[in-house]
Amino acid sequence: MSTFGELKFTLPAMRMLENEHRYLSYLMQEWHAHVLWFEGEGLSLAEGRRRLVELRRLIREFMIPLNKHTEKEEKYFFPMLGAYIGFEQGPLVGIQEEHKEIDAFIGHFLHHTDDEPEQLPLMAIQAAVRDAGEAFEILTVHFVKEEAVIYPMAEQQLSAKDQKRLNEQLNTLIT
Template sequence: MADFAELRFKEPGMRLLENEHRYLTYLMDEWHALVLDFEKDDMTLEEGREKLKTIRQKLYEFVEPLKNHTDKEEEHFFPVLGTYIGFEQGPLMGIQEEHQEIDGYIGHFFHHTRGNIDLMTLDDMKTIAKDAGEAYEVLTIHFVKEETVLFPMAEKLMKAVDQDELYEKMKTLIS
Protein backbone atom coordinates (compact mmCIF):
# COMPACT_ATOMS: atom_id res chain seq x y z
CA MET A 1 0.00 0.00 0.00
CA ALA A 2 1.25 3.50 -0.75
CA ASP A 3 2.88 5.51 2.01
CA PHE A 4 0.44 7.88 3.61
CA ALA A 5 0.99 10.44 6.32
CA GLU A 6 -0.82 9.99 9.59
CA LEU A 7 -4.57 10.38 9.55
CA ARG A 8 -5.44 14.07 9.75
CA PHE A 9 -8.72 14.02 11.64
CA LYS A 10 -9.12 13.67 15.38
CA GLU A 11 -12.76 12.55 15.62
CA PRO A 12 -13.09 8.75 15.34
CA GLY A 13 -15.88 8.90 12.75
CA MET A 14 -13.92 11.19 10.46
CA ARG A 15 -10.77 9.09 10.96
CA LEU A 16 -12.73 5.99 10.00
CA LEU A 17 -14.03 7.58 6.77
CA GLU A 18 -10.59 8.99 5.98
CA ASN A 19 -9.02 5.56 6.46
CA GLU A 20 -11.65 4.01 4.19
CA HIS A 21 -10.71 6.57 1.53
CA ARG A 22 -7.12 5.40 1.76
CA TYR A 23 -8.13 1.77 1.36
CA LEU A 24 -10.40 2.57 -1.58
CA THR A 25 -7.63 4.65 -3.18
CA TYR A 26 -5.27 1.69 -2.87
CA LEU A 27 -7.80 -0.52 -4.67
CA MET A 28 -8.45 2.17 -7.29
CA ASP A 29 -4.76 2.53 -8.05
CA GLU A 30 -4.62 -1.16 -9.00
CA TRP A 31 -7.12 -0.83 -11.83
CA HIS A 32 -6.32 2.75 -12.79
CA ALA A 33 -2.75 1.83 -13.72
CA LEU A 34 -4.21 -0.57 -16.30
CA VAL A 35 -6.66 2.07 -17.56
CA LEU A 36 -3.71 4.37 -18.26
CA ASP A 37 -2.11 1.68 -20.41
CA PHE A 38 -4.99 2.13 -22.87
CA GLU A 39 -3.81 5.69 -23.53
CA LYS A 40 -0.58 4.36 -25.04
CA ASP A 41 -0.33 3.34 -28.67
CA ASP A 42 1.88 0.28 -28.23
CA MET A 43 -0.72 -2.19 -26.95
CA THR A 44 -1.56 -5.31 -28.93
CA LEU A 45 -5.11 -6.55 -29.28
CA GLU A 46 -4.41 -9.52 -27.01
CA GLU A 47 -2.78 -7.31 -24.35
CA GLY A 48 -5.81 -5.04 -24.50
CA ARG A 49 -8.18 -7.93 -23.99
CA GLU A 50 -6.25 -9.23 -20.99
CA LYS A 51 -5.95 -5.78 -19.45
CA LEU A 52 -9.65 -5.01 -19.93
CA LYS A 53 -10.57 -8.34 -18.32
CA THR A 54 -8.28 -7.52 -15.41
CA ILE A 55 -9.78 -4.04 -15.04
CA ARG A 56 -13.25 -5.58 -15.03
CA GLN A 57 -12.25 -8.07 -12.31
CA LYS A 58 -10.52 -5.46 -10.14
CA LEU A 59 -13.39 -3.01 -10.58
CA TYR A 60 -15.84 -5.77 -9.68
CA GLU A 61 -13.86 -6.40 -6.46
CA PHE A 62 -13.83 -2.65 -5.80
CA VAL A 63 -17.58 -2.07 -6.10
CA GLU A 64 -18.62 -3.76 -2.85
CA PRO A 65 -16.23 -1.84 -0.56
CA LEU A 66 -17.13 1.38 -2.39
CA LYS A 67 -20.85 0.72 -1.96
CA ASN A 68 -20.40 -0.12 1.70
CA HIS A 69 -18.48 3.14 2.19
CA THR A 70 -20.96 5.33 0.33
CA ASP A 71 -23.89 3.63 2.10
CA LYS A 72 -22.28 4.57 5.44
CA GLU A 73 -21.92 8.16 4.34
CA GLU A 74 -25.46 8.41 2.97
CA GLU A 75 -27.20 6.55 5.81
CA HIS A 76 -25.26 7.97 8.76
CA PHE A 77 -22.77 10.77 8.08
CA PHE A 78 -24.71 12.97 5.65
CA PRO A 79 -27.96 12.99 7.67
CA VAL A 80 -26.14 14.03 10.87
CA LEU A 81 -24.01 16.68 9.15
CA GLY A 82 -27.09 17.88 7.27
CA THR A 83 -28.81 18.77 10.52
CA TYR A 84 -25.99 21.27 11.05
CA ILE A 85 -25.50 22.66 7.53
CA GLY A 86 -28.73 21.86 5.67
CA PHE A 87 -29.58 19.43 2.91
CA GLU A 88 -31.06 21.44 0.06
CA GLN A 89 -27.97 23.18 -1.23
CA GLY A 90 -24.27 23.35 -0.59
CA PRO A 91 -21.63 20.67 -0.24
CA LEU A 92 -23.85 17.73 0.78
CA MET A 93 -25.97 18.01 -2.32
CA GLY A 94 -22.93 18.09 -4.62
CA ILE A 95 -21.24 15.17 -2.87
CA GLN A 96 -24.36 13.03 -3.16
CA GLU A 97 -24.62 13.86 -6.86
CA GLU A 98 -21.04 12.69 -7.27
CA HIS A 99 -21.96 9.32 -5.74
CA GLN A 100 -24.50 8.94 -8.55
CA GLU A 101 -22.00 10.08 -11.18
CA ILE A 102 -19.45 7.51 -9.96
CA ASP A 103 -22.09 4.77 -10.06
CA GLY A 104 -22.95 5.84 -13.59
CA TYR A 105 -19.40 5.54 -14.91
CA ILE A 106 -18.85 2.18 -13.26
CA GLY A 107 -22.23 0.90 -14.40
CA HIS A 108 -21.53 2.05 -17.95
CA PHE A 109 -18.18 0.24 -17.90
CA PHE A 110 -19.84 -2.99 -16.72
CA HIS A 111 -22.65 -2.62 -19.26
CA HIS A 112 -20.16 -2.46 -22.12
CA THR A 113 -17.95 -5.28 -20.82
CA ARG A 114 -20.70 -7.77 -20.01
CA GLY A 115 -20.36 -9.36 -23.43
CA ASN A 116 -17.42 -11.22 -24.89
CA ILE A 117 -14.35 -8.99 -24.64
CA ASP A 118 -12.57 -11.29 -27.12
CA LEU A 119 -14.85 -9.93 -29.85
CA MET A 120 -13.97 -6.27 -29.20
CA THR A 121 -11.59 -4.15 -31.22
CA LEU A 122 -8.74 -2.31 -29.52
CA ASP A 123 -10.51 1.00 -30.22
CA ASP A 124 -13.66 -0.34 -28.51
CA MET A 125 -11.61 -1.34 -25.48
CA LYS A 126 -9.91 2.06 -25.32
CA THR A 127 -13.30 3.78 -25.37
CA ILE A 128 -14.70 1.51 -22.66
CA ALA A 129 -11.61 1.90 -20.46
CA LYS A 130 -12.28 5.66 -20.42
CA ASP A 131 -15.36 5.04 -18.23
CA ALA A 132 -13.16 3.44 -15.58
CA GLY A 133 -10.74 6.36 -15.94
CA GLU A 134 -13.57 8.87 -15.46
CA ALA A 135 -14.76 7.00 -12.36
CA TYR A 136 -11.23 7.19 -10.96
CA GLU A 137 -10.97 10.91 -11.59
CA VAL A 138 -14.36 11.71 -10.05
CA LEU A 139 -13.59 9.49 -7.04
CA THR A 140 -10.21 11.11 -6.48
CA ILE A 141 -11.64 14.63 -6.54
CA HIS A 142 -14.62 13.44 -4.49
CA PHE A 143 -12.38 12.15 -1.69
CA VAL A 144 -10.44 15.41 -1.67
CA LYS A 145 -13.67 17.42 -1.37
CA GLU A 146 -14.91 15.31 1.50
CA GLU A 147 -11.57 15.54 3.32
CA THR A 148 -11.08 19.28 2.76
CA VAL A 149 -14.68 20.46 3.16
CA LEU A 150 -17.06 17.98 4.82
CA PHE A 151 -14.81 16.29 7.37
CA PRO A 152 -13.35 19.54 8.77
CA MET A 153 -16.85 21.01 8.83
CA ALA A 154 -18.12 17.99 10.75
CA GLU A 155 -15.29 18.19 13.27
CA LYS A 156 -15.86 21.89 13.80
CA LEU A 157 -19.67 21.95 13.97
CA MET A 158 -20.89 18.61 15.30
CA LYS A 159 -21.48 18.17 19.01
CA ALA A 160 -19.45 15.49 20.77
CA VAL A 161 -22.55 13.35 21.40
CA ASP A 162 -23.34 13.37 17.66
CA GLN A 163 -19.72 12.54 16.82
CA ASP A 164 -19.79 9.59 19.25
CA GLU A 165 -23.12 8.26 17.98
CA LEU A 166 -21.97 8.62 14.39
CA TYR A 167 -18.81 6.62 15.04
CA GLU A 168 -20.76 3.85 16.77
CA LYS A 169 -23.07 3.53 13.75
CA MET A 170 -20.24 3.58 11.20
CA LYS A 171 -17.63 1.31 12.76
CA THR A 172 -18.19 -1.56 10.39
CA LEU A 173 -15.82 -2.99 7.79
CA ILE A 174 -16.32 -2.07 4.16
CA SER A 175 -14.80 -5.25 2.73
Protein backbone atom coordinates in the same frame (compact mmCIF):
# COMPACT_ATOMS: atom_id res chain seq x y z
CA MET B 1 -6.76 13.95 0.97
CA SER B 2 -3.98 13.24 3.40
CA THR B 3 -0.80 11.42 2.55
CA PHE B 4 -0.15 7.94 3.84
CA GLY B 5 1.38 9.30 7.07
CA GLU B 6 -0.70 10.22 10.06
CA LEU B 7 -4.44 10.61 9.88
CA LYS B 8 -5.57 14.23 9.75
CA PHE B 9 -8.82 14.14 11.70
CA THR B 10 -9.40 13.86 15.44
CA LEU B 11 -12.97 12.55 15.65
CA PRO B 12 -13.03 8.74 15.51
CA ALA B 13 -15.84 8.74 12.90
CA MET B 14 -13.92 11.08 10.58
CA ARG B 15 -10.76 9.05 11.07
CA MET B 16 -12.66 5.91 10.02
CA LEU B 17 -13.90 7.56 6.84
CA GLU B 18 -10.46 9.03 6.13
CA ASN B 19 -8.85 5.62 6.62
CA GLU B 20 -11.42 4.08 4.26
CA HIS B 21 -10.42 6.67 1.65
CA ARG B 22 -6.83 5.52 1.97
CA TYR B 23 -7.79 1.90 1.44
CA LEU B 24 -10.04 2.76 -1.52
CA SER B 25 -7.30 4.94 -3.04
CA TYR B 26 -4.87 2.03 -2.76
CA LEU B 27 -7.32 -0.25 -4.60
CA MET B 28 -7.95 2.44 -7.20
CA GLN B 29 -4.24 2.63 -8.02
CA GLU B 30 -4.28 -1.07 -8.87
CA TRP B 31 -6.99 -0.78 -11.49
CA HIS B 32 -6.00 2.68 -12.72
CA ALA B 33 -2.68 1.28 -13.93
CA HIS B 34 -4.68 -0.81 -16.43
CA VAL B 35 -6.69 2.24 -17.49
CA LEU B 36 -3.45 4.11 -18.21
CA TRP B 37 -2.14 1.22 -20.30
CA PHE B 38 -5.06 1.72 -22.70
CA GLU B 39 -3.93 5.31 -23.33
CA GLY B 40 -0.68 4.09 -24.89
CA GLU B 41 0.24 3.76 -28.54
CA GLY B 42 0.46 0.60 -30.64
CA LEU B 43 -1.68 -1.52 -28.37
CA SER B 44 -2.15 -5.21 -29.03
CA LEU B 45 -5.73 -6.46 -29.29
CA ALA B 46 -4.86 -9.71 -27.48
CA GLU B 47 -3.16 -7.83 -24.62
CA GLY B 48 -6.03 -5.32 -24.54
CA ARG B 49 -8.55 -8.09 -24.12
CA ARG B 50 -6.45 -9.73 -21.40
CA ARG B 51 -6.11 -6.43 -19.54
CA LEU B 52 -9.82 -5.74 -19.92
CA VAL B 53 -10.63 -8.98 -18.12
CA GLU B 54 -8.24 -8.03 -15.30
CA LEU B 55 -9.57 -4.46 -15.14
CA ARG B 56 -13.15 -5.70 -14.87
CA ARG B 57 -12.14 -8.09 -12.07
CA LEU B 58 -10.33 -5.35 -10.13
CA ILE B 59 -13.18 -2.86 -10.53
CA ARG B 60 -15.83 -5.38 -9.49
CA GLU B 61 -13.77 -6.21 -6.39
CA PHE B 62 -13.26 -2.48 -5.74
CA MET B 63 -16.99 -1.81 -5.90
CA ILE B 64 -17.67 -3.93 -2.82
CA PRO B 65 -15.81 -1.70 -0.33
CA LEU B 66 -16.68 1.47 -2.28
CA ASN B 67 -20.40 0.69 -2.06
CA LYS B 68 -20.12 -0.04 1.67
CA HIS B 69 -18.24 3.22 2.25
CA THR B 70 -20.75 5.21 0.20
CA GLU B 71 -23.68 3.57 1.97
CA LYS B 72 -22.23 4.48 5.38
CA GLU B 73 -21.84 8.11 4.30
CA GLU B 74 -25.31 8.36 2.78
CA LYS B 75 -27.16 6.44 5.50
CA TYR B 76 -25.51 7.92 8.58
CA PHE B 77 -23.00 10.68 7.97
CA PHE B 78 -24.72 12.93 5.43
CA PRO B 79 -28.11 12.96 7.19
CA MET B 80 -26.46 13.81 10.49
CA LEU B 81 -24.27 16.58 9.05
CA GLY B 82 -27.17 17.80 6.91
CA ALA B 83 -29.19 18.43 10.07
CA TYR B 84 -26.53 21.02 10.93
CA ILE B 85 -25.70 22.55 7.54
CA GLY B 86 -28.78 21.83 5.39
CA PHE B 87 -29.56 19.59 2.44
CA GLU B 88 -30.98 21.82 -0.29
CA GLN B 89 -27.75 23.49 -1.35
CA GLY B 90 -24.12 23.53 -0.41
CA PRO B 91 -21.42 20.89 -0.26
CA LEU B 92 -23.59 17.89 0.59
CA VAL B 93 -25.60 18.28 -2.61
CA GLY B 94 -22.48 18.23 -4.78
CA ILE B 95 -20.91 15.34 -2.90
CA GLN B 96 -24.05 13.21 -3.26
CA GLU B 97 -24.23 14.01 -6.97
CA GLU B 98 -20.65 12.83 -7.33
CA HIS B 99 -21.63 9.50 -5.75
CA LYS B 100 -24.20 9.09 -8.53
CA GLU B 101 -21.70 10.15 -11.19
CA ILE B 102 -19.09 7.66 -10.00
CA ASP B 103 -21.65 4.88 -9.98
CA ALA B 104 -22.80 5.84 -13.49
CA PHE B 105 -19.31 5.86 -15.01
CA ILE B 106 -18.37 2.53 -13.45
CA GLY B 107 -21.74 1.05 -14.36
CA HIS B 108 -21.34 2.25 -17.94
CA PHE B 109 -17.87 0.71 -18.16
CA LEU B 110 -19.06 -2.63 -16.78
CA HIS B 111 -22.15 -2.66 -19.00
CA HIS B 112 -20.24 -1.93 -22.21
CA THR B 113 -17.59 -4.53 -21.48
CA ASP B 114 -19.99 -7.22 -20.30
CA ASP B 115 -19.82 -9.13 -23.58
CA GLU B 116 -17.14 -11.72 -24.14
CA PRO B 117 -13.80 -9.88 -24.39
CA GLU B 118 -12.87 -12.05 -27.37
CA GLN B 119 -15.62 -10.30 -29.35
CA LEU B 120 -14.80 -6.67 -28.53
CA PRO B 121 -12.65 -4.63 -30.91
CA LEU B 122 -9.84 -2.61 -29.36
CA MET B 123 -11.51 0.74 -30.10
CA ALA B 124 -14.67 -0.33 -28.23
CA ILE B 125 -12.58 -1.50 -25.29
CA GLN B 126 -10.66 1.78 -25.19
CA ALA B 127 -13.89 3.81 -25.33
CA ALA B 128 -15.36 1.87 -22.42
CA VAL B 129 -12.12 2.08 -20.42
CA ARG B 130 -12.30 5.88 -20.65
CA ASP B 131 -15.38 5.64 -18.41
CA ALA B 132 -13.30 3.82 -15.79
CA GLY B 133 -10.72 6.58 -16.13
CA GLU B 134 -13.40 9.22 -15.58
CA ALA B 135 -14.58 7.39 -12.48
CA PHE B 136 -11.01 7.38 -11.16
CA GLU B 137 -10.66 11.13 -11.72
CA ILE B 138 -13.99 11.93 -10.07
CA LEU B 139 -13.22 9.65 -7.12
CA THR B 140 -9.82 11.24 -6.58
CA VAL B 141 -11.24 14.77 -6.51
CA HIS B 142 -14.25 13.57 -4.53
CA PHE B 143 -12.07 12.24 -1.70
CA VAL B 144 -10.14 15.50 -1.61
CA LYS B 145 -13.38 17.51 -1.37
CA GLU B 146 -14.74 15.36 1.42
CA GLU B 147 -11.51 15.61 3.40
CA ALA B 148 -11.02 19.33 2.74
CA VAL B 149 -14.62 20.50 3.24
CA ILE B 150 -17.13 17.95 4.55
CA TYR B 151 -15.11 16.15 7.21
CA PRO B 152 -13.75 19.37 8.78
CA MET B 153 -17.34 20.70 8.93
CA ALA B 154 -18.35 17.62 10.86
CA GLU B 155 -15.47 18.04 13.29
CA GLN B 156 -16.56 21.63 13.95
CA GLN B 157 -20.34 21.26 13.87
CA LEU B 158 -21.37 17.94 15.42
CA SER B 159 -22.35 17.89 19.08
CA ALA B 160 -20.57 15.46 21.41
CA LYS B 161 -23.72 13.30 21.47
CA ASP B 162 -23.89 13.17 17.66
CA GLN B 163 -20.16 12.51 17.41
CA LYS B 164 -20.55 9.49 19.67
CA ARG B 165 -23.60 8.21 17.79
CA LEU B 166 -21.90 8.65 14.41
CA ASN B 167 -18.83 6.82 15.65
CA GLU B 168 -21.01 3.86 16.66
CA GLN B 169 -22.85 3.88 13.33
CA LEU B 170 -19.72 4.08 11.16
CA ASN B 171 -17.69 1.55 13.11
CA THR B 172 -18.17 -1.23 10.57
CA LEU B 173 -15.83 -2.82 8.05
CA ILE B 174 -16.01 -2.10 4.33
CA THR B 175 -14.08 -5.22 3.37
